[in-house]
Amino acid sequence: MSKIDDCIILPPDIRFDERLTSGAVTLYGEIVWLCDENNRCFVPNHKFAEAFSVSETAIKHRLSELEKCGYIKRFRKLEGDDKTRPKGRYIVPRDNFEELKKAYMTQEIGDDYDDYE
Secondary structure: OEEEOOEEEOOHHHHOOOOOOHHHHHHHHHHHHOOOOOOOEOOOHHHHHHHHOOOHHHHHHHHHHHHHOOOEEEEEEEEOOOOOEEEEEEEEEHHHHHHHHHHHHOOOOOOOEEEOO
16 A cells, blocks of 8 residues: 555555445545554544545444455554543554554553454
């Protein structure tokens, strides 16, 4: 995946994956475009819904498609003394999974994040 000025180049395996709707493919491109320097996207579902003029439910379905097919991973930020209350979430495109796993193993990110389910 690469960014060039104002466009995203999607790899063919994502563009032509018949399991994905066109909305999910477009959302993947937007997620990649909005990732921070650590390749994480913190945009909430309602902002995606506004940007694409669809419901939050539609965004949730598209995110589920992408995650089920292995193109993204969602993580939930937890808060509270027992780290059980959800505070927010972020999305990581598949190209960054291994880097993220290493960061968890070395505690660079911290242990207050959990898989999104």
